[in-house]
Amino acid sequence: MTSFGISPQLSVWRTLLALAVVFVMLATTGWTALHTHRESTALRSSLSAWVRDSVHGKPLPDPAKTAPARLARFFGSLTPYDRHDLATRYPLAVGNMNGAPVGLRYEANRVALERERDVEARRVHDNRLSTAGQQDAARRMHRYEALMRPERHILAFDPEGSGRIAEVFGDLRRAQRISVVVPGVDTDLLTFEKSYRPYSAPVGMAKSLYSAERQAAPTTRTAVIAWADYTAPAGLGVDAATAMRAVDGAVRLNALLRGLPGRAEVSMFCHSYGSVVCGVAAPRMPRRVSDIAVAASPGMRAASAAHLNRTARVWAMRDATDWVQDVPYLEVGGLGHGADPVSRAFGARVLSSRDAQGHAGYFQPGTDSLRNLAEVGVGAYGSVTCARGDEACRAGVPDAPAAGRA
Secondary structure, three states: OOOOOOOHHHHHHHHHHHHHHHHHHHHHHOHHHHOOOOOOHHHHHHHHHHHOOEEOOEEOOOOOOOOHHHHHHHHHOOOHHHHHHHHHHOHHHHHOOEOEOHHHHHHHHHHHHHHHHHHHHHHHOOOOOOHHHHHHHHHHHHHHHHHOOOOOEEEEEEOOOOOEEEEEEEOOOOOOEEEEEEOOOOOOOOOOOOOOOHHHOHHHHHHHHHHHHHHHOOOOOEEEEEEEOOOOOOOOOHHHHOOHHHHHHHHHHHHHHHHOOOOOEEEEEEEOHHHHHHHHHHHHOOOOEEEEEEEOOOOOOOOOHHHOOOOOEEEEEOOOOOHHHHOOOOOEOOEOOOOOOOOOOOOOEEEOOOOOOOOOOOOOOOOHHHHHHHHHHOOOHHHOOEOOOOOHHHOOOOOOOHHHOO
């Protein structure tokens, strides 16, 4: 169901439904949920120590006041020993520093993960903790151990609270096309990867997309980032109905995009509440972002695709079995996320999501939805399948060079 051609009576009923949903959420969760979360004290402490230090008598640059390109030049001026030394002494700072060399961030985050793993290992046997506390420590310890494996490339890591993290699949430094997967609610360190329904979690989404992109364009060097480096809403409460988490996430997302190495085009793949984050971030995304694709979106905080970004193509999809279609697509007093991205009035290029298997199934291998997302990721726009059985979503879009595709 879309908002195109809705009768005035239905529009009124949807407004009333939205207000009823707002009332229930407020009665259940309270206004206190609207208070913003605090920035990580661990990361802030590491950055504070970093800016007070120096190398060979020269002060270290303040990441908050230094553009990623200048930070890259600073690290390039250091010896390998100096870079390794800084990554070891300030792993949280270096591991989360946009502009630091990608390989150095991987190294720093492996150090930070090892240290946090050791902390949790001690907590597992701490008799001062409750049984539940010891079990939580064990879960975190095992998660850190999994993330420390040599084949994993962790681009960002912050253990505080529910945790934030980002992981790279492929060679980010040599990539000709970069894709960024932005997940939605209930995403944190412990849900970053799942053994049950793996393609509903960021790691599974990104790995599936990476594999599909390589199949779609075997000779194109691609990289996919599973980006859970923001504090996502927990559950479908007031946080999920407002843009508060999205505003903070958008700042962090654009900082990542400005700090990516090379000049490869970037495609955004934003799922559920992640599409709200992308919608808020879109007007300030760098020009290298060529495509913004959303799936299962509750709205993007924009009246139309034209209001999002002047240069990026906007794509949208929603499966017929996805419950998000019943969310009221409007915004009332800051609650709700606005227009329906798959409606004709919104103006996005609507892709087929056949076989997507509900709200969490868009990255499931073998689905039309995943194939379409992969074709967008490699720039093979002429191969995508439009949702309404016509070629409207491909109109006026140049296809990728044939040499890059199977």
